[in-house]
Each structure stands twice: as structure tokens, then as C-alpha cells.
Amino acid sequence: MAKSDAQTPRERYRTQVRAEIKEHAWEQIATAGASALSLNAIAKRMGMSGPALYRYYAGRDELITELIRDAYRSLADRLHSAFAEGADLAVLAHTLRAWALEDPQRYLLIYGTPVPGYHAPDDITRISSETMATLLDACAKLPPDSPATPFDAHLADHRDWADGHPAPPAVLHRALRFWTRLHGVLSLELAGHFTGMGFDPALLFAAELDDLLAH
Amino acid sequence: MAKSDAQTPRERYRTQVRAEIKEHAWEQIATAGASALSLNAIAKRMGMSGPALYRYYAGRDELITELIRDAYRSLADRLHSAFAEGADLAVLAHTLRAWALEDPQRYLLIYGTPVPGYHAPDDITRISSETMATLLDACAKLPPDSPATPFDAHLADHRDWADGHPAPPAVLHRALRFWTRLHGVLSLELAGHFTGMGFDPALLFAAELDDLLAH
DNA sequence: GGGCTGCGTGATAACTTCTAACGGAACTTT
DNA sequence: AAAGTTCCGTTAGAAGTTATCACGCAGCCC
Structure with a gap:
């Protein structure tokens, strides 16, 4: 807390503007999808004109990468804190669904169609493995009851x-x-x-969860 | 076979060019994703310049819609003909996976992240329900063994x-x-x-399929 | 208060989709 | 066979986009 709090006014301003940019970006992604994200539109909504954004993000890719990172971080934190408060797999599953429904495009930004050329930086895959770790912790708490499958042997x-x-x-x-x-x-x-199919997706989700827990 | 075969030379040419455009579009989608589909690039690869494509497709959206339609059609036909040749659910599942791996972006164009504003035309949802019909047919052939669940009642x-x-x-x-x-x-x-996770996705797929069939 | 840092601007370039007007070729009809 | 019509591909242009550059001015630091 010695240096990180001692932000110069310029650093303060910079991080604040970066956050505001991301906020507008999320808003735009939620309504028009990630592929329609326009730096120009963000700049205009913030009252600045075009190229000013390049002071804060090197380009569209860097902004989207940061949004992806934030999404992974948000999910990892949400699940981790739920697990820390004693959530079992059922609660974790509903936590995941609630997080996804909060902002569908955020979920799809992580788990949806990827851009063929894009490779996530290492720190993002590290956050992703945090989520996997809490999932593994929660799974390990359940009593082992399923018979060993050939795939289990492969996983070993x-x-x-x-x-x-x-x-x-x-x-x-x-x-x-x-x-x-x-x-x-x-x-x-x-x-x-x-x-348009008529049934309630929440019930299908619950049914799948029941199947998973009954296994 | 009276009129549909009697294509005028112009109609012949037109359908051929439309097909060629789609071919280049698929190629481009496979390598750079659907969001990077560029009409200009397609035109240039075909030796024509820019706006010529608008004689064949009203715009990017119409072209993509047609690609989506073709993708649904291709999947529906593949599964239907497999089922007609006696394929059971296991074979259908592997047929689906093979179809998906053939062109991942084609699968993701159907089942991946949708554009928020986009609504598929009625005929596309009709093709989609064809696929669902064959799936239902295949499922109906299996002996009923699973106990009734609350979700079953909801589905009724x-x-x-x-x-x-x-x-x-x-x-x-x-x-x-x-x-x-x-x-x-x-x-x-x-x-x-x-x-990068190390295990073989084909084995995980097979394990899930086993679970489904053992139910 | 002087000087450096860095922010926001407008201008440009290279893209994109898409519209419009034109010329010419090919097919249809007389 | 010749005239007429239809339709194709072109170039030009408008309105977008991302991204780079050079400039001026304001704010922070010493």
C-alpha cells in the first residue's frame, strides 16, 4: 500500500478514463455484440473525438482483450467467493447461470465463437485455470460414487x-x-x-444439474 | 422437370456466380471467422471489382443469411440421410461431430454467438426443426428406461x-x-x-455419448 | 515559475459497405 | 437478321471504420 496508492493525478485520471471506456464498451457489446464494437462510437459518446482513445488503448484488439480478461476475472471471483462461502456444486451452478444471464454477451465473449487468429495472453489462461481450480475443489467435496470409465483412465x-x-x-x-x-x-x-420452443430454460438447466448430482 | 431445368443462360450464369461467391465466402469464414467476411475481398478474389457483388446479394447480411441457411440445410441433410440408412443415436452423434469438425466455423455460424439484432427467417427455423425431427425419431427408437422427471412433466x-x-x-x-x-x-x-488441456476431446465426446446411451 | 509530460485535436491513409450513373454485352423478340 | 430490352460490371462517390501523424495547449513536477 506504499506505492500503489500513491497515484499521481495523471495516473488517477488515466485509470479512470480507461474504466469509463470499458464501461461504454460493455454497454455497446451488450446491445450490438462484440463484433460491432466501435472505438469511434465510444469516443463520441464520451465527448472526445476518435484518435483520443489510442492514448488509452493501443487498438481495438487490446480493448477487447482487456474486456475478455475482465470477464474471466469477474467469473473467477464470483465462483471463488461463492465457494468460499460454502457453496456446493448446485449453488455454484446457479451462480454460474446467474452470472451468465446478467450479461449474456459477456459469457459469450468468453465461451462463444472465437476469432480464428486470436490467442489469449498467458495471464488470461491463468485466470481461467483459477475457475477450473474452484470447480475441481467443489467436485472433490462430493463423495466418489461413479464407477471408473475408460475416459477416467485417459485422464489419469x-x-x-x-x-x-x-x-x-x-x-x-x-x-x-x-x-x-x-x-x-x-x-x-x-x-x-x-x-420459441416453449419450455422454460431454467427447468432444463435444473434438470441437467439434477442429472449431474445424481450420477 | 419441365421448367426448373429449362434455365435461361442468364439464370444459369447467375446461380453459378452466386455459388462461386458463397464458396469464396466459406473459405474466408473458415480462415478469418464470420465477422471478418469482406464482400470486397471476395469480389477481388473473383476478379471483379467491389459493387458487382450487389447484383447477386443485396448486402453482407443477405449473404450471411444464405450461408447460415446452407449450413442448416447441410446438417439437416447429413443427419437425415444417416438416419435413413439406419444410423442409431450413437452413429448420429458421431455424424454430427464429423460434420462439425469438417468446418468448425460452419458449426459455430449456426450454434455460436449470435448477432443480437439478427433474427433468422422462417424457412431457416423450419430447416432447424427438420434436424430436431430426425433427432426425435432417433430418440424414439430407443427403449424407454429413464424414470419420469419433473422436467418431463413440464415438457408434457x-x-x-x-x-x-x-x-x-x-x-x-x-x-x-x-x-x-x-x-x-x-x-x-x-x-x-x-x-492445451492435454486430454483427447474425442474421448470426452465418446464418454458423454456413453453416458447418454447408458441412461 | 519554467520545463517536461502527455492529452486531445484535426488531417490523412487505407480500409469497409453500399448507392448511383454509365457503357456495353448478351439474350429476346420481332 | 436486326432491333430492342434486360442485365452485368465498371467507375465514382458518400458515409462509415481503424489507425497514424504532427501539432497545440493544458496540467503536473521540480
Whole structure:
């Protein structure tokens, strides 16, 4: 707290403007999607003209990367704090869904269609693995009841992604199941593929969650 | 076969050029993503200059809509013909995965992040429900073994999306499970979220399929 | 208070989609 | 076969976009 608090007025202003830019960017993404994000439009809404934004972000890519980083950070924090407060897998699942519905485009920015050329910086994948770690912790708390599958054996030999987590292969498998199944329901719901089908997406989500927990 | 074959030379040429445009568009989408689709670039690659494309497509949106339609059509045909040749749910699932891996961006164009403002024309949703119909047919062939869930009861009252299909609620539920779970694994794989994790996505897909069939 | 740092501006370049007006080629009709 | 019509591809241009540059001025630091 010695240096980081001692921001010069210029640094204060800079971080504040950067935050304001991101705020407008999120607003724009929520209404028109990430691909329609326009630096010009953001600048005009903030009262400045065009190239001024380049003082704060090197370009569109850097801004989007920062938004992706923030999204990962937000999700990781939300899940981690929920788990720290004693949430089990069911509560974590609903926490995830609530976070996703809060801002669908934010979820889709992380888990939606990627830009083919784009590669996330290392620190982003590190945040992502934080989320995976809490998921693994939560899965490890459940009693082991599922019989070993061939895929479990495969995971025993390919567990680098667990990043040193001591969970047995069955738990790794359970975590992957949670991730992929919840994402399956959630992403289709957020993409609007359930609209007009008549049923309640929340109930389908709950049904999948029941299946996962009953396993 | 009286009139539809009797294309005037101009109609022939027109449909051929439209097809060629789409071909270049797919190529471009596969390498740079749908958001980077440039009419100008397509025109230049075809040896014509810019605005000539507007003779064939009213604009970027119409071209993309047609690509989406083709993608839905391709998937519906692939699954339908597989089912007609006797494929069961397991084969259908692998047919889906093979189709998706053939051109990941084509799958993501359908099931990936949607443009917030965009609404698909009616004929596209009709093609989509064709796919759902074959999935329901395949699910109906399996012996009913799963106990009724609360969500089944909900589906009994919200089955408009089945479009008159006579399958019982448990089968509807099974179809939704197939759809969401396979999409969950597949979309994460195609989006590259498994790269660097070490395990084989094909085995995870197979494990999920086993789970679905063992239910 | 003087001097350096850095912010915001307008001008430019190279893109994009998309409209409009024109010339010419190809097909249709007489 | 010749005239007429339709439709294609062109160039020119408007309104956007991202991004770079040089300039002026304000604010911060010493």
C-alpha cells in the first residue's frame, strides 16, 4: 500500500478514463455484440473525438482483450467467493447461470465463437485455470460414487490441465462433465436457440444439474 | 422437370456466380471467422471489382443469411440421410461431430454467438426443426428406461417445438439432453477451449455419448 | 515559475459497405 | 437478321471504420 496508492493525478485520471471506456464498451457489446464494437462510437459518446482513445488503448484488439480478461476475472471471483462461502456444486451452478444471464454477451465473449487468429495472453489462461481450480475443489467435496470409465483412465495420464490439483481422475472427469453440460444448456439458451420452443430454460438447466448430482 | 431445368443462360450464369461467391465466402469464414467476411475481398478474389457483388446479394447480411441457411440445410441433410440408412443415436452423434469438425466455423455460424439484432427467417427455423425431427425419431427408437422427471412433466405441457411429433415427454427430454450435451462438448472443443488441456476431446465426446446411451 | 509530460485535436491513409450513373454485352423478340 | 430490352460490371462517390501523424495547449513536477 506504499506505492500503489500513491497515484499521481495523471495516473488517477488515466485509470479512470480507461474504466469509463470499458464501461461504454460493455454497454455497446451488450446491445450490438462484440463484433460491432466501435472505438469511434465510444469516443463520441464520451465527448472526445476518435484518435483520443489510442492514448488509452493501443487498438481495438487490446480493448477487447482487456474486456475478455475482465470477464474471466469477474467469473473467477464470483465462483471463488461463492465457494468460499460454502457453496456446493448446485449453488455454484446457479451462480454460474446467474452470472451468465446478467450479461449474456459477456459469457459469450468468453465461451462463444472465437476469432480464428486470436490467442489469449498467458495471464488470461491463468485466470481461467483459477475457475477450473474452484470447480475441481467443489467436485472433490462430493463423495466418489461413479464407477471408473475408460475416459477416467485417459485422464489419469492427461491431467496437466488440473495444474497440480490432487483430485483423482474420477473427480477430473466430473469437473469436465459439469463444465461441458452446464455450458451446453447455458450457451444454447443465451444464443437464443430455446426461444420459441416453449419450455422454460431454467427447468432444463435444473434438470441437467439434477442429472449431474445424481450420477 | 419441365421448367426448373429449362434455365435461361442468364439464370444459369447467375446461380453459378452466386455459388462461386458463397464458396469464396466459406473459405474466408473458415480462415478469418464470420465477422471478418469482406464482400470486397471476395469480389477481388473473383476478379471483379467491389459493387458487382450487389447484383447477386443485396448486402453482407443477405449473404450471411444464405450461408447460415446452407449450413442448416447441410446438417439437416447429413443427419437425415444417416438416419435413413439406419444410423442409431450413437452413429448420429458421431455424424454430427464429423460434420462439425469438417468446418468448425460452419458449426459455430449456426450454434455460436449470435448477432443480437439478427433474427433468422422462417424457412431457416423450419430447416432447424427438420434436424430436431430426425433427432426425435432417433430418440424414439430407443427403449424407454429413464424414470419420469419433473422436467418431463413440464415438457408434457410445453411441446410445441416438437411440431406434432408423437414422442412422449421422456423422449423429448432425451432429445434435449442429446442436443445440449453434445453441443456442450463440441462447442467447447471447436472454440479451442480444450487445446492445451492435454486430454483427447474425442474421448470426452465418446464418454458423454456413453453416458447418454447408458441412461 | 519554467520545463517536461502527455492529452486531445484535426488531417490523412487505407480500409469497409453500399448507392448511383454509365457503357456495353448478351439474350429476346420481332 | 436486326432491333430492342434486360442485365452485368465498371467507375465514382458518400458515409462509415481503424489507425497514424504532427501539432497545440493544458496540467503536473521540480
